[in-house]
Structures are given as structure tokens and as C-alpha cells.
Amino acid sequence: MSSPGRAGAGMPPGRVAALADAIRTVAPLDAPADVRLHQFFRARKQMGRQDRAFVAEGVFAFLRHKRSIETLAATQDPRRLALATLVREMGKSVREIDAALSVDEREWLAAFKSRIATPLPEAVAAELPDWLWDRLGETMGAAGREAFARSAREPAPLDLRVNALKATRVDALAQLRGDGYAVEPTPYSPWGLRVNGRPSLAQHPWFVDGSIEVQDEGSQLVAFLVAPRRGEMVVDFCAGAGGKTLALGVLMRSQGRLYAFDTVDKRLQNLKPRLARSGLSNVHPQLIAHERDAKIKRLAGKVDRVLVDAPCTGTGTLRRNPDLKWRNQPVDVAELAAKQAAILASAATLVKPGGRVVYATCSVLPEENERIVEAFLAAHPGFGLGDATAELARAGIPLATGPTLVLSTATHGCDAFYAAILERVK
Secondary structure, three states: OOOOOOOOOOOOHHHHHHHHHHHHHHOOOOOOHHHHHHHHHHOOOOOOHHHHHHHHHHHHHHHHOHHHHHHHHOOOOHHHHHHHHHHHOOOOOOOOOHHHOOHHHHHHHHHHHHHOOOOOOHHHHOOOOHHHHHHHHHHHHHHHHHHHHHHHOOOOOEEEEEOOOOOOHHHHHHHHHHOOOOEEEOOOOOOEEEEOOOOOOOOOHHHHOOOEEEOOHHHHHHHHHHOOOOOOEEEEOOOOOOHHHHHHHHHOOOOOEEEEEEOOHHHHHHHHHHHHHHOOOOEEEEEOOOOOOHHHHOOOOOEEEEEEEOOOOOHHHOOOOOOHHHHOOHHHHHHHHHHHHHHHHHHHOOEEEEEEEEEEEOOOOHHHOHHHHHHHHHHOOOEEEOOHHHHHHHOOOOOOOOOOEEOOHHHHOOOOOEEEEEEEOO
8 A cells, every 4th residue: 555645746646546446336235334444454464544534535535425416426436435535525636646647537527527517316425315305304394304414414423421430520621622622512411522523532532441432422421310329220122232221320429239231242252342442341241132131031020221222224313424324224214113113112121110111222213203102102101101301310411302302313423313201109
């Protein structure tokens, strides 16, 4: 791989070729983009850190603007899509990449540039598939849909959660600023820090010792709705890699018993190093086969708090996962809604009287949010809807979105989340 050029010099041809190869790897959308990109880099161990950062930035710029780029480029050729991304989305001039271009590519790029100002259909300009554009219009209205689309096209900042067992936010803020990072407190979560750009903190001493963790502010706020107390029995029903599990453990001050359930062993394995760094001793990862696993039945009616961070379309995370715009289809929404309803019903069997389930998704679609909760409450008269705004206020968080937590990237600056507190009243 060519080394980065000097300031003012043209871009090394190797960088353009690497971006084209990476787009070729990711573009089929047959797996999550970050997984395919990780495989791409693993097969090219000789690539330097700056080259990897450049390629990753280019791939995600392409995915965020895939629909308009492909429309204007009028091609699926990865090489030309890479050139279009460099010029239109990454601010590179034709002069900067001239050394990497053939005669045909120079002519094609000149024609592409002449089309950049061409008016595009609304859904194409918004970088959304037609079905999602139409669905958002029905649920958000024209202004809300446009705000959503605009925010989804922007790269996400890096949010951190300060581990309150090991550090204070004031100290973490001072340390990171002293180390040269542009960082501010998040507006809502008392644990949150927002870092400008996407710097790598994997080797930072505070990350290595578990004093800080990467976690979106919206995800942090969901943990405050669960509001577990010391000594309680708590279940994170769909724990994944455990970001919310660790936040719940901190709220419990590492006391009581906190089960982290998941159906995928690899996700629980990814939790283990994070758990080791965290200093928590009350977390118990448990692999389950499905939502009716015997391990769940043994806990029926015994649990104080349950978090159901349900599998969903992820439409609230498009800044971070732009490939989801293109990988999701309408049929997926229906299939996920059925799965969400089944998971919530099973999780609710764990809760003892006076306990609660918090149902959460990072989706903006009512089919995965309000409709799931409404159907659950209709079928389970022993549960009532709690007050998310009041629960956040008890934690000193001045955020009022009504009885349920409804976070919008455009309004709140974090990933879009929906969460409802479902209290077992009898």
C-alpha cells in the first residue's frame, strides 16, 4: 500500500484502488458492513492505520449516500463508485486523484461532475429506499421525515460512558481534554461524554482499565429507565455484547444478581473482556436457545427488573449503520414485530409483582414500538404503562418525551430510541 502523500501532493493511486476494492467487498450487502470491512482489513494486514481510516471513511460515506451516488453515476462498477464518492462526498478534487485515473476515467469523472447538480427524486435525495421514505412520511409527516433523513446522513460522533464505579465524569472530561481530545459532556446522560470525530481510544489507559466505555447516549438513558436497585435480581434479556448490561451493573453498584441472556454465543464472548475491565462482579452471562429456554422458566416470577432491548430494524442507528437502509425490507419489519412480541411476552413471565419490564428498540417504526407495547398491554391486564419522564426525573435527568422515551437523532443528537416501562401491578 502506498504511503500517504505530502500536504498538497496528489492522492496515492493505491488508496483509490483500496477504496474501490473495499466498496466491492461491502456493496453486495450480504452481511453487516462493519463485518465485511473487518474481513477486508484482516486480509490486508500490510495496510497502515491511516490507509485503513481513509478506506473506512470512504466506505461509510458511500453507504450513507449510496442511492444518489449510484443514480448519478449510472453504474454499479465499484471503481467508478469509489471515484464518485471521493469527489462528491469526500471533497477530493479531480486534480488530487489524477495520478490514479485512466484517460477513460478522467472523461467519465468529468461527465459525472456535470451531473452532480441534477435534481433527484425526493427519496433518492434523502438517501432512503422508497418503502422507508413512504413509511416515514405516514408516521412522521413531511417535516419530521426530512429532519430524520438529514440527521441519518451525518456521521455519528463517538459517545462514551464513564464507569461510575471507577471514575467521575468531571475527571474523565479533564483527562481526555488534557490528552488532546475534543470532548464535551452529553446533554442528558450524567455518565456521557461526546468526542468530536472518530478517534481510536482502544489503547487509551482509561479505556483499557474500564474507566470509560463506548456507548451511545441514548443507550445509556435506557438503563436509567430500568432503574435497578442494589441487591435486586435483574435480567438483560437480549444482552448482545453487553453495553446496557454493564450500565445496569453500575446502577446496581455491583450488588445483587444480573443475568445477561443472549441466543448467540459470540455476542456473549464479546461481553467477557468488557466485563473484565468493568470491575463488576454481579454479572452472569447465560446462553439461551430461544425465548422459551428452560433457564428462563426457572426464573419465572422471581425477577425485579427485566430489560428487553429487542432485535429490530435499527432504523434509529442509520448514522452508524447506513447499510441497514439497504439491507432491511418491509418483510423484515413484519417478521421482527412477531419476534419482538414473542420475546416481550416471554420476558414478562420473569417479573414478580411490583417489578417491571422495560421494552426498548433503536427503531423509529411504530410497528416495532408503540404497536408492540399496545398489543402487550391489551393481552396482559396485570401490567400497566409506567412514566418514563418521571423515572428520568428521579435520576436527575431533565428530559421529557411523555410516558414513553422517544429519542430522535435530529432533536436529541443521539441514536433514536423508543422505550416503555411496563410495570407488573398484580
